[in-house]
Amino acid sequence: MRTKSSAPTMKDVAQEAGVALxxxxxxxxxxxxxESYRVRVQEAADRLGYQVNNYARGxxxxxxxxxxxxxxxxxxxxxxLLTEELSRALSLRGYRTLLAITSFDLASEQQCIEMxxxxxxxxxxxxxxxxxxxxxxxxxFVSIDRFYSASIPCVSSDNYGGGQLAAEKxxxxxxxxxxxxxxxxxVPGEPDKRGAGFEAYCQLHRLSSQSxxxxxxxxxxxxxxxxxxxxxxxxxxFDGIFCSTDHLAxxxxxxxxLRGIPCPEEVQLIGFDGxxxxxxxxxxxxxxxxxxxxxxxxxxDILLSQDRFxxxxxxxxxxxxxxxxxxxEDVSGS
Amino acid sequence: MRTKSSAPTMKDVAQEAGVALxxxxxxxxxxxxxESYRVRVQEAADRLGYQVNNYARGxxxxxxxxxxxxxxxxxxxxxxLLTEELSRALSLRGYRTLLAITSFDLASEQQCIEMxxxxxxxxxxxxxxxxxxxxxxxxxFVSIDRFYSASIPCVSSDNYGGGQLAAEKxxxxxxxxxxxxxxxxxVPGEPDKRGAGFEAYCQLHRLSSQSxxxxxxxxxxxxxxxxxxxxxxxxxxFDGIFCSTDHLAxxxxxxxxLRGIPCPEEVQLIGFDGxxxxxxxxxxxxxxxxxxxxxxxxxxDILLSQDRFxxxxxxxxxxxxxxxxxxxEDVSGS
DNA sequence: TTGTAAGCGTTATCAC
DNA sequence: GTGATAACGCTTACAA
Numbered sequence: 217m218r219t220k221s222s223a224p225t226m227k228d229v230a231q232e233a234g235v236a237l238x239x240x241x242x243x244x245x246x247x248x249x250x251e252s253y254r255v256r257v258q259e260a261a262d263r264l265g266y267q268v269n270n271y272a273r274g275x276x277x278x279x280x281x282x283x284x285x286x287x288x289x290x291x292x293x294x295x296x297l298l299t300e301e302l303s304r305a306l307s308l309r310g311y312r313t314l315l316a317i318t319s320f321d322l323a324s325e326q327q328c329i330e331m332x333x334x335x336x337x338x339x340x341x342x343x344x345x346x347x348x349x350x351x352x353x354x355x356x357f358v359s360i361d362r363f364y365s366a367s368i369p370c371v372s373s374d375n376y377g378g379g380q381l382a383a384e385k386x387x388x389x390x391x392x393x394x395x396x397x398x399x400x401x402x403v404p405g406e407p408d409k410r411g412a413g414f415e416a417y418c419q420l421h422r423l424s425s426q427s428x429x430x431x432x433x434x435x436x437x438x439x440x441x442x443x444x445x446x447x448x449x450x451x452x453x454f455d456g457i458f459c460s461t462d463h464l465a466x467x468x469x470x471x472x473x474l475r476g477i478p479c480p481e482e483v484q485l486i487g488f489d490g491x492x493x494x495x496x497x498x499x500x501x502x503x504x505x506x507x508x509x510x511x512x513x514x515x516x517d518i519l520l521s522q523d524r525f526x527x528x529x530x531x532x533x534x535x536x537x538x539x540x541x542x543x544x545e546d547v548s549g550s
Numbered sequence: 551m552r553t554k555s556s557a558p559t560m561k562d563v564a565q566e567a568g569v570a571l572x573x574x575x576x577x578x579x580x581x582x583x584x585e586s587y588r589v590r591v592q593e594a595a596d597r598l599g600y601q602v603n604n605y606a607r608g609x610x611x612x613x614x615x616x617x618x619x620x621x622x623x624x625x626x627x628x629x630x631l632l633t634e635e636l637s638r639a640l641s642l643r644g645y646r647t648l649l650a651i652t653s654f655d656l657a658s659e660q661q662c663i664e665m666x667x668x669x670x671x672x673x674x675x676x677x678x679x680x681x682x683x684x685x686x687x688x689x690x691f692v693s694i695d696r697f698y699s700a701s702i703p704c705v706s707s708d709n710y711g712g713g714q715l716a717a718e719k720x721x722x723x724x725x726x727x728x729x730x731x732x733x734x735x736x737v738p739g740e741p742d743k744r745g746a747g748f749e750a751y752c753q754l755h756r757l758s759s760q761s762x763x764x765x766x767x768x769x770x771x772x773x774x775x776x777x778x779x780x781x782x783x784x785x786x787x788f789d790g791i792f793c794s795t796d797h798l799a800x801x802x803x804x805x806x807x808l809r810g811i812p813c814p815e816e817v818q819l820i821g822f823d824g825x826x827x828x829x830x831x832x833x834x835x836x837x838x839x840x841x842x843x844x845x846x847x848x849x850x851d852i853l854l855s856q857d858r859f860x861x862x863x864x865x866x867x868x869x870x871x872x873x874x875x876x877x878x879e880d881v882s883g884s
Numbered sequence: 885t886t887g888t889a890a891g892c893g894t895t896a897t898c899a900c
Numbered sequence: 901g902t903g904a905t906a907a908c909g910c911t912t913a914c915a916a
Contacts, residue, residue, distance in 0.1 A: 272893035315649040606909035
């Protein structure tokens with residue numbers, strides 16, 4: 217029956233159903249209309265395989281029911297989980313996800329923002345590193361793990377509390393000489409508070425502790441070198457290490473093993489993120505678990521909330537400790 | 551200067567620049583225009599922070615420069631890599647990515663197609679399981695790993711050849727009694743050819759081989775039970791196993807280790823996918839590597855090619871073997 | 885070259 | 901309750 221080459225429009229449906237254009241529109245917007253008309257329109261639409269054109273609708277309504285997710289990568293387990301949870305949360309609220317991957321490139325981050333703005337998204341959720349990001353505040357924007365300004369809501373896990381928790385755990389596990397290791401982006405962000413919380417706990421409880429922070433541009437070589445420099449006669453002076461990420465913790469664990477320092481026997485190790493090995497579904501190390509799912513839901517809630525500006529500028533979600541083989545309580549299960 | 555509440559439009563820019571609307575449009579479409587005008591328009595646009603409205607443009611041109619990626623999940627390493635590569639390839643061609651996650655749900659797959667169609671995407675790349683998917687062929691569609699019909703181009707790796715390659719490798723590594731294990735979706739797809747290729751090689755070379763295939767709805771328990779049932783006096787009768795995925799290979803490896811069957815000493819194991827451990831960047835097992843990046847690029851090329859119907863219905867990309875510790879040649883490096 | 889006006893598919897405001 | 905009609909922001913003939 218369809219001789220038209222392009223997709224059917226409301227006009228086609230109206231003609232097919234023998235009703236006026238406006239009536240068709242009403243049917244598809246749930247606006248009350250005579251039952252017989254409703255059925256006629258519905259049938260005609262089905263026959264034609266009609267789908268409403270969101271672009272045209274958005275042009276009129278200024279709503280596209282599409283949100284952008286801007287993220288550095290999709291292959292890192294934390295980001296991939298975050299992406300999935302964000303997409304799921306948006307979908308649950310009837311929103312589509314426009315995905316933009318920045319590859320950790322600062323210029324690309326800005327481009328992505330411009331690009332998705334052209335697509336007239338209703339809002340942006342972004343995990344970025346560029347401290348000078350130009351964010352137009354006419355468009356709802358929620359930042360993850362990076363605080364920009366009071367007018368840009370930021371969602372993160374309780375990094376500071378997580379650092380404290382890690383110190384507390386190591387403390388209660390009998391560690392006397394603590395070490396904090398950090399490898400990460402050179403631009404400041406919420407995750408920096410992990411070390412701050414850790415150090416605060418140590419200071420408060422008069423625990424001996426030392427910290428080493430490096431940029432990930434240098435690779436982790438400096439950290440491994442530091443570890444080697446500390447080893448004297450096969451002995452490592454620290455008995456508890458908190459690493460800023462699980463990834464770093466695993467690298468440190470492997471290096472210590474290589475050097476014959478047994479973990480958790482001689483030194484206990486706690487990471488941050490709560491990543492699970494994909495194959496075994498087991499934690500890769502003892503760790504502070506980020507509530508990724510809640511973070512995603514919260515970010516979406518804030519993005520879509522009517523009065524975003526009433527909300528607090530920074531939302532920190534609670535973390536929890538999870539044993540994973542690199543601390544000594546594990547023998548009694550967890 | 552901006553007193554308008556909503557985003558600036560071309561009209562605003564025209565007014566600001568003191569030129570006609572059409573002139574502004576031309577500037578943003580690269581259509582030649584007097585240099586002085588071009589500059590005036592550009593400046594006015596910058597001043598106003600103007601961004602073209604892709605929705606309005608698409609309405610007129612029937613092109614949105616947006617493609618949909620429909621995928622079961624973003625957390626599985628293979629899918630997450632595929633998603634990233636697809637997004638990257640699309641971006642390189644000037645396309646945005648609309649991401650839809652189906653969670654392996656057949657009904658959701660259909661919904662996603664409908665949903666992205668409403669957003670007037672220019673095409674869809676999908677990895678789906680629903681054999682009865684209703685695909686409107688008015689919209690370019692490229693399927694990954696599942697062949698629907700001659701009019702729906704399908705991209706996959708050379709699953710059949712990969713199966714052959716696995717058998718050949720095990721053969722050349724001295725295995726005499728082979729086993730193929732498969733756990734996967736109950737709906738047929740290109741990956742099923744892995745086993746077929748494996749068996750074909752065994753038959754051709756008169757190698758003793760056996761196969762066990764189960765649906766992943768049952769979990770992998772039946773496979774582990776089968777393995778247990780084969781063990782006699784601590785001895786396992788098969789000396790070479792090909793698993794349909796790396797994931798299965800790792801599970802089998804762990805189970806064999808648990809039962810005291812050393813791998814690769816007593817039995818050698820090859821998986822399929824080529825996944826790397828995220829932390830160590832090392833293969834999780836000896837494996838047949840899928841060319842994910844090429845698959846993504848190919849899918850995008852096909853999707854955006856003008857005459858898609860000239861192309862072959864099924865494009866199989868070459869795989870390669872990679873040693874990863876579960877086969878015996880590894881001692882001499884890889 | 886530049887300006888004008890029609891129209892893309894939809895919604896919303898009206899008379900009917 | 902139903903059906904014309906004017907926008908929405910943009911592109912594109914076509915006229916100036």
